[in-house]
Amino acid sequence: MRLALISDIHGNNVALEAVLTAISTQKITQVICLGDVASTGPQPCEVIKRLREIGCPVVMGNMDAWLLQPEPKEQPDLRRQRWQEIDLWCAGQLSSTDRAYLRAFQPGIEYPLLDEKVLLCYHGSPRSSNERILPTTAEEELEQAFAGTRGDLMVGGHTHVQMFRRFKDLLVFNPGSVGLAMDRVSPMSDIRQPAFAEYAIVECDRTSLQVELHRVAFDLQAFIQVMNASGMPHAAWWASHWKEA
Numbered sequence: 154m155r156l157a158l159i160s161d162i163h164g165n166n167v168a169l170e171a172v173l174t175a176i177s178t179q180k181i182t183q184v185i186c187l188g189d190v191a192s193t194g195p196q197p198c199e200v201i202k203r204l205r206e207i208g209c210p211v212v213m214g215n216m217d218a219w220l221l222q223p224e225p226k227e228q229p230d231l232r233r234q235r236w237q238e239i240d241l242w243c244a245g246q247l248s249s250t251d252r253a254y255l256r257a258f259q260p261g262i263e264y265p266l267l268d269e270k271v272l273l274c275y276h277g278s279p280r281s282s283n284e285r286i287l288p289t290t291a292e293e294e295l296e297q298a299f300a301g302t303r304g305d306l307m308v309g310g311h312t313h314v315q316m317f318r319r320f321k322d323l324l325v326f327n328p329g330s331v332g333l334a335m336d337r338v339s340p341m342s343d344i345r346q347p348a349f350a351e352y353a354i355v356e357c358d359r360t361s362l363q364v365e366l367h368r369v370a371f372d373l374q375a376f377i378q379v380m381n382a383s384g385m386p387h388a389a390w391w392a393s394h395w396k397e398a
Contacts, residue, residue, distance in 0.1 A: 154267060155180055158274070158328040158353040160187035160310025161214070162204075164194020164243055165332025167379060168350035169203055171371035172331055179354065185262060187310040187328070188214025188276040191255070193236055194332055195376075195383035197243040201251050212274055213258035215282040215311070220244045221255055235387045242385050263303065266357045273304025277311040285312050286325065295320050306355065306364070315351055315366045326364055328353035334368070336396075348373035349398035370398040 157176045162169050176184070186209050191197035193216070204211060223244045228234040247255070260282075262274040278284035278298040286298065286309060299307065299320070307325045315329035329351025336347045349368045356363040373395055380388045 154182050154355075154357045156264070156272070156355040156357075157181045157184045158187065158308055158355065159184065159331050160276075160328050161189045161313055161330035161333055162186070162191075162194075162200050163189055163216075163330070163333040164191050164197040164200055165350075165371075165376065166196040166199040166203060167376040168332040168348075168371045169200055171369050172350045172352050173203075173207075175367070175369045176352070176354070181354070183264070184209040185264060185272075185274055186211040187274055187308065188212040188258065188282065189216045189310065190214070191247070191251075192216035192220055192240045192243050194239075194243070195380045195385045195388070197246050198248070198251060200332075201247075201254055205254060210262050210264075211258045212262055212276050213255075213260055213282060214276040216240065217255050217258055218282065220247065221252060235390060238386045239391065266305070266355075266362075267359060270305040270357070270362075271303055272306045272308060272355065273302055275307075275309045277309060279307075282311065286316075286327070287312060287314065288316050288318055292320065295325070299323065306362075308353070308355075315353075315368075317364060317366060324362075324364065326353060326366070328366065329368070344394075346395045347398050348376070348395060368398075373397055 264272040276282040279302045313330040313335040316327040318325050331350045334351050336345045349370050351368045354365045377392045380392050
């Protein structure tokens with residue numbers, strides 16, 4: 154059994170296609186998406202169409218829910234204000250069929266593995282799509298986040314940071330972001346967007362369990378061309394934040 158875990162595509166179908174090409178020869182049993190598929194990028198409808206073609210189960214991300222019911226609010230800085238305006242544009246691109254697809258996303262997914270083990274999939278944490286689980290999250294917080302859940306492997310997205318850690322008897326990991334990986338540089342408030350797409354593969358058989366974190370480069374110039382042609386607001390500004398992988 155080989156599972157591919159993807160998350161946080163954020164309207165970047167160029168990156169999604171790079172990941173799907175990379176896993177196409179890896180004998181994947183099932184693809185599972187952890188949410189945030191269509192916001193903050195120039196290809197919200199293209200990503201939704203591609204995911205529907207794949208037919209994979211999808212977890213409801215915080216931004217998936219936001220696109221269904223946008224709630225604009227005053228932002229603390231210009232970057233976040235522009236992101237919000239891009240997200241409002243993304244919401245406006247969606248058809249009624251696209252919205253129905255988003256509404257069908259699940260709060261969480263329990264995927265059965267061998268020997269009665271369970272992979273528990275969520276977006277932020279099992280209790281909230283907005284909660285951030287990081288390598289530095291205190292064990293007391295993890296205890297609360299996972300209380301009452303059933304799972305042996307715990308996987309979520311949301312932070313756009315790949316992670317693998319052990320907590321008690323659990324393996325906790327994050328596949329990173331397909332379409333909006335974040336390269337934090339000094340000062341830590343500065344963030345650049347590298348042109349690589351992140352994902353994870355879980356391999357499970359009767360004798361072993363493996364979790365692999367992967368990244369694959371995508372065509373940045375093609376993505377920038379898509380941005381500039383899409384009609385999304387602040388395209389040139391957003392394109393300036395990206396760098397080659």
